[in-house]
Amino acid sequence: MSPRIPRSQPTAPGAADELYHEVADAPIISPHGHVDAALLADDAPFGDPTELFITRDHYVTRLLHAFGIPLDELGLDPVRPVDPRHPWRLLADNWHRFAGTASASWLTHELRTIFDIDDELSADNADRLYDRIDALLRRPELRPRALFDRFRIDVLATTDDPLDDLSAHARLAADPEFTGRVLPTFRPDAYTDPDAPGFGERIGRLLDATQSAGTFAGYLRALQERRAYFISHGAVSADHGVYEPFTTDLDPVAAERLFQAVLAGTADAAQARLFRGHMLFQMARMSVADGLVMTVHPGVRRNHHSGTFRAYGPDTGHDIPVRTEFTENLRPLLQEFGTAPGFHLVLFAVDETVYSREVAPLAGFYPSVYIGAPWWFLDAPDAIGRWRAAVTETAGFYRSSGFIDDTRAFLSIPARHDTARRADAVFLGRLVDEGRVRMDTARRIARDLVDAIPREVFKL
Structure with a gap:
């Protein structure tokens, strides 16, 4: 029989319930999601x-x-x-x-x-x-705006195409009757992945919109210009949905040659992967320079069923998780930028095996790395509990991101945050009951998980 864990203080009756009620009505901070800003701007x-x-x-x-x-x-x-x-x-x-x-x-x-x-x-x-x-x-x-207030949403981030004019955000910012904070998020995947539909046409529009040269240096300047435009409209982060978090640094000559190949559509699969890896590296370099938090959502085979994709398009339920490797894939990026002052890199996963083996140890050393909240297939009570158990003993609570709802379903935002608050209260309550954390410390952690931590991680 395993020895009993010694108690540093008496067991707190109903600790989990008390901790939940500490934060149940706290305002919602949603620093990554997919609600369209036009929903609130139009208020239809x-x-x-x-x-x-x-x-x-x-x-x-x-x-x-x-x-x-x-x-x-x-x-x-x-x-x-x-x-x-x-x-x-x-x-x-x-x-x-x-x-x-x-x-x-x-x-x-x-x-x-x-x-x-x-x-x-x-x-x-x-x-x-x-x-x-x-x-x-x-x-x-x-109506959407009334619910925004009723939900007590303090911050809501959207996810936007680099060439979006952000007019809905501008309308909200200029409207004196709307006092909420709605932020755009720079999402460049379709402009950095040669396998994305319409990649060449998108790059052409990007270069035209920014009056940039058709060179790799011109392409990078165009992306930097659009990032600056997003920052001027309140953006605090750039999001990257990649199949694998592979990164590599190429010399300028090799990068130019590869850029011309992917632009012409002549790159093979290995070259396309190399380009994606170099661009994820370049996105980190840009985040170090301009301060945008870099969030990485890897490990999903998008559009697993081709027939469904052709008939109904993306985001129709047929994306399936895959195994993910972070330690070696991210090493070039972290070798260069992992200790850069002010750089924030938030790593998400839908492969539960990487939490304790890779993500938590990375966040437990690199000051730039934060552990992204359970995402997509793992944003449910039991999975949140498994995630906390996997990462906390190595990295604690304060190397995590705070909860991320990552949703298009506006009405589900309070439900999802409530689920996370209950799951975290249960986890913290168990630590209190086992004498591993004092109740006053647990109260502070519970409050920080819904406020101070996401504000710090996402520079809010």
């Missing part, structure tokens, strides 16, 4: 329950598809519209199949806290609940 009413809860949420559509429901029946085919009640009824018919999933928790939270619905969704009440939600969506208190 939401469409209907299906659009709100199903069509735009690939967490929901992917699982319904796994149950044998074609995606066009869920409203994903733009040329074949469906009665919006039909996908809603399909969700209701299959609601019991979502039990235990993060989606079920979030949707239940949304229905209860926003629409005052405690009923379990079912075939019997599907139409009644649809009508109730549809009617409530017409009310002014359920």
Whole structure:
């Protein structure tokens, strides 16, 4: 039998519950997500329950598809519209199949806290609940800006194309009636990956927009100019969604030759990988220079099913995680920039095996490296607990990023942050109960996880 852990203080009754209530109503800081700024700039009413809860949420559509429901029946085919009640009824018919999933928790939270619905969704009440939600969506208190205030969102970051004019952000910043803080995020993947659809055409538009020369140096200057434009509109970070976090540094002659090959479409797979690796290195160099926090989201095979991608496009539920390696892939980048003053590199993963083996040890040495919150397939209660257990003993709480909701589903933001706050309270409460952390320290950590830590990591 393993020895009992000695207690440095008496067990705190209900420590987890007390810690949760310490932060339950704290304002939300969301430094990485995919809500469109135009949603708040336009402040138009939401469409209907299906659009709100199903069509735009690939967490929901992917699982319904796994149950044998074609995606066009869920409203994903733009040329074949469906009665919006039909996908809603399909969700209701299959609601019991979502039990235990993060989606079920979030949707239940949304229905209860926003629409005052405690009923379990079912075939019997599907139409009644649809009508109730549809009617409530017409009310002014359920418009996007009213909900932004009701959700107590302090900071909301969007994710934007480098050539976006950021007009929606400008409208929000100039509107005296909107007092929230909505920040753009520079997302250059489609301009740094030769395998991205329309890569050559995008580079042409980038060079034209910035009046840059068609050389590698001109291309880098064009990206730097667009980063500066984002910074002038409030951006604090640049996000990089890569298949692998491979990095390499090329000399200028080799980089120019490779740039011309990828631009002409003559680069082979090895050359395309080399270009991506060099560009991730260059993105780090730019972050050191201009101060944008660099977030890296690797390890996902995008559009795993080609037929679904051709029919319905990206972000329709068929992205699948892959094994990821950080230690060797990032070494060239960290050799050069890992100790650079002011550089912040936030590493996310959907491969749980790397948390304790690679990410936490990297964050436990390099002052630039922070551990990204559980992401995508891992942003659920049990996975958050596993993540905390994997990284905390090596790197503690203060080398992590704070929670990142990473969502397109605006109404799910409070539910996702609440899930993380409850999971962290449970983890901290266990440390208190085991005598490993004092209650006053745990209270401070709980507060810092939702405020001071994300503010520091994302330079807010």
